[in-house]
Amino acid sequence: MAEPRSWVPLGIDTTVPSMARVYDYILGGAHNFAADRQVGTQIEKLVPGLRSVARLNRRFLGRAVNFLLGQGVRQFLDIGSGIPTVANVHQVAQERDPGARVVYVDKDPVAVAHSQLMLADNENTAIVQADMRDPEAVLSSPELTGLLRFDEPIGLLMLLMLHWVPDEDDPRKLVANYRDALPAGSFLVMTHVAKDQIDASVDQAAEVVNRSRSVDQMHMRTHAQVSALFDGFSLVEPGLVGCGEWRPDGPGDIADEASMNMFLYAGVGRKD
Template identity: 60%
Template sequence: MVQREWIPQSVDVSVPSMARTYDYLLGGAHNFAVDRELAAQVERIMPDARSAARVNRAFLGRAVRHMIGQGITQFLDIGSGIPTVANVHEVAQAADPTCRVVYVDKDPIAVAHSELMLADNDHAAVVHADMRDPGAILDHPETRRLLDFDRPVGLLVLMMLHWVPDEADPWGLMSTYRDALAPGSHLAITHVTADNQDESLTDVTDLIKDSRSADQLNERSHEQVLALFGDFEVVEPGLVGCSAWRPAGPGDMSQTPGMNMVIYGGVARKR
C-alpha cells in the first residue's frame, strides 16, 4: 500500500486513476482501495485483464531492446505510469549504461514515485506534464538536459493514446511529436482496440465511464491506430496484437487468445 506521506495533497483518493488501476493489474503496490475496486470490477467482466496488462509490459521490453539494436541510446516515454518492474531505463541501461531516459506522466502519484526511483540516476528523469501539451514536454529543462533531438530518439507512447479523445486530436498531437524527432528515430505505440472483440470490452469502457475517473477509454480500429504513426516506416511484423510483435517466448503471450488481440502494438522508424 502507498505510504500516506508520499501522496501529493492534490490527489483525490476517492476517485480511481487508470494509472493506479493499471499498476494494480501489473501487481504493483502504488494504488488505493478505489483503484483496486475498479480493477476487480474490470476483472469480473474480463477475467484475464491482468494478462493483457502483462503482454503490454512485455512488449515494452522488446520494443526498447529493438531500438537499442538500431543504435538508439535516448528514450522519451510519454504516459510512463507508476514504476513497477522492467521500466524503460532498467531495460535500456541494462543493455547500455549510457542510455538516457525521460519519463512523462500527468498523474502526480506516478511522478512522485518515479522521482523516488530515479533519485540516484543521473541519466533518467521524470517530467510532470500532460501529453496534450507537447511544448511542456519537448521544451522542459529535464528533457533538454537529457535528450539531444538532433540525434535519433526512441519515443514510446504505450497504453496512452486511447485515453485521448478524438476531440483532442491524437493524430495531430502525434504529428507534433514525430516532427520533433531526427531521422532514424523510432516510435512505439500500443493502443486498445475493439476490432474482433466481444461485448466485454464495451462493458469495460462503460464501467470506466461510470467510475468518475478523469480517464475515459477510446477504442480505435487498426486503421485509426496505424494513422498515429504518420509517414514513419512501420517495421515488421507491422501493427499487430502486441503479443505477436516479435515474441521471445511463451511469457510474452496470454493463454487467452482474445487478450493477445485486445491491444495493438507496433514500432515505426523515421526515414
C-alpha cells in the same frame, strides 16, 4: 474515507480513481487506493484476462526497447510511463548500455513522486509531470532538454496511452506534433486497445471506466484508425499486430488465450 499514506503527495484526492493507479493495481502493485481497486476489480470481472494483457504490454515494452537499442537508439522518451514497476524503460536500456538516457512523462502526481524517488540517483534519467496533450510543455521541459539531444535518434514510447485521447483532441495531430520534433532515424513505439478485436465485455469494461469519476475516458480504435496514428513513420516488420504477436521471443510473450494476444494493437515505426 480517504486512505492515509505517507507517500501520497499533498492535495491528491484519493477517492477519485486514476488509470495510472488502476494499471498499477492490475499489475499487482501497491501504490493504489480503494477507488482505483474498485474500478480495477469491476473491469477484471468483465475481462478476466486483463492481468495477462497488462503483462503482455510490459513484455512488449522490453522487446521494443531492445529492438531500438539494436538499431542504435540510446535515448528514450516514455510518455505515460505510470507508476514504476518491474522492467521499466531505463532498466531495460541501461542493462545493455549504462549510458542510455531516458525521460519519463506522466500527469499523475503519485506516478511522478515515485518516479522521482526511484530515479534520484540515476543521472541518465528524469521525470516530467505534464499532460501528453501539451507537446510544447513536454518537449520544452528542462528535465527533457537537459538530458535528450535532438540531433540523435530518440525512441518515443506511447504504450496504453492514445486510447485515453478523445477524437476531439485529434490524436493523429498530437502524435504528429511529437513526430515533427524528432530527428530522422527516431522510432515510435505504441500499444492501443483494439476496437475490432474485442467482444461486448470490453465495451462494458470501458463503460465502467467512463462512468467512474476518473478524468480518463477510454476511446477504442480500429486497426485502420491506429495505423493512421503512425503517419510519417514506416512500420517495421511485422507491422501493426496483436501485442502478443509482435516478435515474441519466449513463452511469456504470448498469452494462453488467443484473444488476449489481440486485445492490444502493437507497432513500431521509424521516422525516415
